[in-house]
Amino acid sequence: MTAHGEGVRDGDAHGAEEPASEQQSSDGVAIPEPQDRAKAIPEAAVARLAVYLRVLSGFAEQEVHTVSSEELAVAAGVNSAKLRKDLSYIGSYGTRGVGYEVAVLIGQIERTLGLTQQHSVAVIGIGNLGHALANYGGFPSRGFPVAALFDLDPDLMGVPVGGIPVDHVDDIPRVCAERDVTIGAIATPAKGAQEVCDRLVQAGVRCVLNFAPVVLQVPEEVEVRKVDLAVEMQILSFHVARRSQETSESTTSEAEAEADGAAQSKTRDVNAGVNPVDGMVVRP
Amino acid sequence: MTAHGEGVRDGDAHGAEEPASEQQSSDGVAIPEPQDRAKAIPEAAVARLAVYLRVLSGFAEQEVHTVSSEELAVAAGVNSAKLRKDLSYIGSYGTRGVGYEVAVLIGQIERTLGLTQQHSVAVIGIGNLGHALANYGGFPSRGFPVAALFDLDPDLMGVPVGGIPVDHVDDIPRVCAERDVTIGAIATPAKGAQEVCDRLVQAGVRCVLNFAPVVLQVPEEVEVRKVDLAVEMQILSFHVARRSQETSESTTSEAEAEADGAAQSKTRDVNAGVNPVDGMVVRP
DNA sequence: AGTTGTGAACCGGTTCACAGCC
DNA sequence: GGCTGTGAACCGGTTCACAACT
Missing domain, CATH: 3.40.50.720 (NAD(P)-binding Rossmann-like Domain)
Structure with a gap:
């Protein structure tokens, strides 16, 4: 795990080899920075932490004081395994058999994201x-x-x-x-x-x-x-195209047939984490 | 409320409709997509194609009719290998030893992204x-x-x-x-x-x-x-925090020993997926 | 019982490096 | 010579599944 231990990479992928910046010793094996520990939160996880934070704020407002990884995951639109993994990057603040305390989690995520100070x-x-x-x-x-x-x-x-x-x-x-x-x-x-x-x-x-x-x-x-x-629009366009091309033909333009039959089945969110977007610059 | 998962338990958004590749079982055959279509363009590549398109439009405006993967890559802020790989997903429209014809590439990317029709x-x-x-x-x-x-x-x-x-x-x-x-x-x-x-x-x-x-x-x-x-702001905040916390050390990398190649002053861009375009004449 | 935390497997995407063609 | 196209290695991130703990 991340807390002081040997972060041994599994055998399949060669662990070692960090991208440059490694003051690799003269000969010995390249040891994966023992000193540089706490770091290494995947970029994608950081983006999701921000989302969890928002969801947690919502729970806090509703006076919910404890949440399980499953509840939080559903609310954030990710699966619980990923959520737990993400949270594990910032430390162990949950209680097995119980869940996480909302306030504690909020505080820890804010600290990790550097939100304790104003920007x-x-x-x-x-x-x-x-x-x-x-x-x-x-x-x-x-x-x-x-x-x-x-x-x-x-x-x-x-x-x-x-x-x-x-x-x-x-x-x-x-x-x-x-x-x-x-x-x-x-x-x-x-x-x-x-x-x-x-x-x-x-x-x-x-x-x-x-x-x-x-x-x-x-x-x-x-x-x-x-x-x-x-770019975001064009990505959507791509999916529209692929979709209609898959539908054989005639997408049934006004297909209001099903209407609400669909109902909200699952949370189909393409961008589980965050997607960049936009760039509008209008200048009359 | 927490829709307690009864029956649903999903939570995970399977991205595709038919990925269905269940290979957890080790029964042998890999069961390769029965209906393999022209699909399979990585999501990340789609985002970049949109960027290439913008850059190409810029080239077209300057009356540039042919570009090499290297030129296009630099202008788009990615490396040429990735660019060629991305383009290979939509077909082979380049000429070895020469490069790509701007107009052709624009047309093909637009077609792929479904931009031939209005949305x-x-x-x-x-x-x-x-x-x-x-x-x-x-x-x-x-x-x-x-x-x-x-x-x-x-x-x-x-x-x-x-x-x-x-x-x-x-x-x-x-x-x-x-x-x-x-x-x-x-x-x-x-x-x-x-x-x-x-x-x-x-x-x-x-x-x-x-x-x-x-x-x-x-x-x-x-x-x-x-x-x-x-969320974007918070991601930036995270990096600010991480950066200042690292200030204890000199920002300059250690002695690189020798020029181990690399160097390649990349455009520091955090965005993993989409890299911005370059107007190619960004300097007034 | 219930839920977290995490090694390990897995997968998608990136990079390498070279074969193939102009 | 130069440049494209792509299999293969590689890497980061996701998912699995279970040990650890309450």
């Missing part, structure tokens, strides 16, 4: 999406206060959006430093994205959520996540 | 995000015309947003059928999402892009992709 967000590009982000209630309520807004448009300068006045992108370094911004959300058109990103990095921002359809070039220590709406 | 989109929940979606120019230009808008607010009824009048959610079945909507984008608050989703399904919509922070329950034949901004 101020700056939104760049105050178009439709920028407005949506600035007003999105889900951010502040989850520890991500929007602390700064930027745009190029002179007409927007000083105008408050969601309670925060818009500043000029040239002021990104100064304002971000002043307000201690740690996350930048780029909602500009594709063309200006890289420049905006450079300024954010210059201002010390290490995490970027990119909605613009471009590949951002950033230093190694900066983390970029991309959300591309057009 | 009308309905946006439900005309708040900030809904507005952004309704006005997103990237949709219509890529074959996803927004054909209907819905909301609950009486004040919005009939008001045109992005050129399309808002209808009441109660009219989802009728309007969606009339306008042949195939994709529904749910941008409502969490509480109303499931109900809206049910109506969409009832209206025959088989693909849903969900922006609401809830796990939607849908029949097996419906495809749901979820976009959760709060």
Whole structure:
């Protein structure tokens, strides 16, 4: 298990071989970093932990104090084995034969995700999406206060959006430093994205959520996540196509025949974890 | 409530309809898909194909008619081996020793993704995000015309947003059928999402892009992709935390001894699946 | 009894490296 | 020479199934 032990990989896959960065000793066998323990939570698991957290918050609100992995799994749309595995990455906080205490789990997941401290967000590009982000209630309520807004448009300068006045992108370094911004959300058109990103990095921002359809070039220590709406749509399109092509023909356009006959059988969720999406940059 | 699993016990979303490959038993034959079709394009590859398509469009605009896998890979932010593998899933349209013809590749990818036909989109929940979606120019230009808008607010009824009048959610079945909507984008608050989703399904919509922070329950034949901004933020938060906690050491990698190749300054991108595109002229 | 935690098997996807063709 | 296409090795993540514990 992960708690101090030899993380021996099974025989099938060659354990060893970590991707570079291993100060492999001169000769001996490559030992899998004994020191670097607590880490190693799979990226996919991290995404799901965020989901579990939201579900747990719901349970907490309903005064539910204890949940089993099965209950939590169903609510989160995953199977219980995976859920337990995910939770095991952050430690052992359950009680066998009983389940998990909601409050404890919430606290531990928050700690793992680094939510115990606030992360101020700056939104760049105050178009439709920028407005949506600035007003999105889900951010502040989850520890991500929007602390700064930027745009190029002179007409927007000083105008408050969601309670925060818009500043000029040239002021990104100064304002971000002043307000201690740690996350930048780029909602500009594709063309200006890289420049905006450079300024954010210059201002010390290490995490970027990119909605613009471009590949951002950033230093190694900066983390970029991309959300591309057009890509999401095309993925759906692919499934539509495959589906109809499988149905032989005539999908029965108005097939309202079954209507609710389907009912909610199972939770068919393609993206068990999280899917990126979107990238809208509208600029009248 | 917890639907205590009586009889259902599923919980696991089997992704495909007919994967059915039960190979737990060791009775010998592997039982290879009886009805093996042209399927089998990895989900992750589909996402990347959409990215390649965008990059290719850029090349086409610049009058570039031929590209090598290496050029395309760099522009798309992936390595060439992966790119070639991805393209091989849709067929062999390259010329050894030369490369790919841009126009041909665009056509083939569009065909694969089902973009040769239009997919009308309905946006439900005309708040900030809904507005952004309704006005997103990237949709219509890529074959996803927004054909209907819905909301609950009486004040919005009939008001045109992005050129399309808002209808009441109660009219989802009728309007969606009339306008042949195939994709529904749910941008409502969490509480109303499931109900809206049910109506969409009832209206025959088989693909849903969900922006609401809830796990939607849908029949097996419906495809749901979820976009959760709060989750994205939390993933970034996790990396911030991990990073700062690692600050105790120098960020620079240890002595690499010798140039062991590799190097390859990759574009640090956390997103495992989709890598952004590159406008190829990202530098003003 | 009931449920967690986790080694081990398993699988999908990525990377390697080279055969095949221009 | 260069570049594509792909089998095979590899790796990370998922699922299984059971030991450990309450």
